[in-house]
Amino acid sequence: MDYSLVVAIELVREVAGLILIATGLAVIFGMMRVINIAHGEFMMLGGYTVVLTTKMGVNIWVAILILAPLAVGIFGVIVERCIIRHLYGRIIDSLLATWGLSLFLIGFVTVVFGNTVEGVSNPFGGFAVGQYKVAGYTFFLIFAAVAFIASVYLTLKYTKAGLIARATMQNSDMVEALGVNSKHVYMATFGIGAAFAGLAGGLLAPISGVVPGMGALLIGKAFITVVTGGAAVVAGTLSASTILGSISQAVTFATNPVYGDAALLFVALILLRLLPQGITGRIFTRSI
Template sequence: MDFALIVLIELLRAVAGLVLIAAGLAIIFGMMRVINIAHGEFLMLGGYTVVLTTKLGVNLWVAILVLAPLFVGVFGIIVERCIIQFLYNRLLDSILATWGLSLLLIGAVTVVFGNTVEGVATPLGGFDIGDYKMASYTLVLIFAAALILAAIYAVLRYTRFGLIARSTMQNPGMAEALGVNSKLVYMATFGIGAALTGLAGGLLAPIAGVVPSMGVYFIGQAFITVVTGGSAIVAGTLSASTMLGTLSQSITFLSGPVFGDAALLLVALILLRLLPQGITGRIFSRSL
């Protein structure tokens, strides 16, 4: 019974992990059709922000929840102004440019901060479920993922900015004819996507090894989740994360992490064969 509860929490945590690393990408790729190969490095920058600022005495939670998204968001806006804005609708060029950016960021962080910066321990300690111990931080991750999805939904659905952003992505010409400054909307959207990625990187910092190359461990799963999810940001991210996360985590419990990894790829492969436009290309196709 206790073990069943542990498994349930771990399944939720696997889903939350995918939601966290994929949410920012879902906005940048799903809405704007920009393939950001440097997505993993945006996560890394979020992690480094937390590790470096807590070393300077900043409160860990301020670093994770405020500084990481703020810094990476601003950085994202600079990247959008300097690189991305020239590459909309140029898919291959944007892959090449952001790949270069990814290498540049890994190199720059290594040169400036070195690749052995002392990390932070996971806060909050643990709690007992019967004979088992569980890290309280796991619940923080699950809660944060739920909150992020809810916030994206609320902004897109109920705010004027959300309406303008959606209309700009659907038909930039018409939006501009109605007086929308589409450049500004693109910039802001990219910045929000980057900020969410920075927040995810910050949240992962206490449970991962923060090194310049850490992005490579996440970028594959992030892209698989977003592509499997399809064009709807919230419904797509949630449905893909749930399906991939629970399946691979269940297999991990049953047969070990090697098979868990393989299962995630296999499920994504089958889903994309059956639903080439992603889950939300066919199902929930009118949702956000």
């Protein structure tokens, strides 16, 4: 009984992990249709922000929850101004440009910090579930994923800014005609997507440590989740993360992490064969 509870917690944790790494990308790729290959490196920068600032004596919560998204969000805005804004609507070009950015960031961070793992100590202790122990941080990650989804949903659905953002992505000319500067909307949206990536990187830093190449391990899963989810940011991320995360983690428990990852890819393959527009291309089509 306790064991099945532990398994359930780990399943939810994996789902939460996918939500964390995919939300920022869902905003940038799902909403804006910009293929940001450097998304993994945005997460890496978030992780390094946490490592550096905690070394300088900053409280770990301030580092993870405020500094990481802030730093990467600002960086995202700079990237949007310098590179991305010239490439809207040119998918292949933006893919190449962000790939270059990704290589540059990995190289730059390697030169500055070295190609070694930097760690941050975990702010929570263990948590007893019957006779088992689960890391307290697991619950915090699950909570963070819920907060991610809720904040995106509430912003898009109930705020004016969210409405303008959605409208801009659908028809920027119309929005311009109504007196909104769509360039600013694009910039802010990209910055927010980057900030989510930075926050995700910061949240993951205490678990796996940070290393310049960590983005490469995350970007694949993030893209698969977003593509499988389809166009709707919230419903897509949520449904794809739930299906892919729980299946892959269940397989991991039954066998080992190799088959777990393989199962994730296999399920994504089947889903995309059946639903080429992603889950929200067919089901939940009217959701956000």
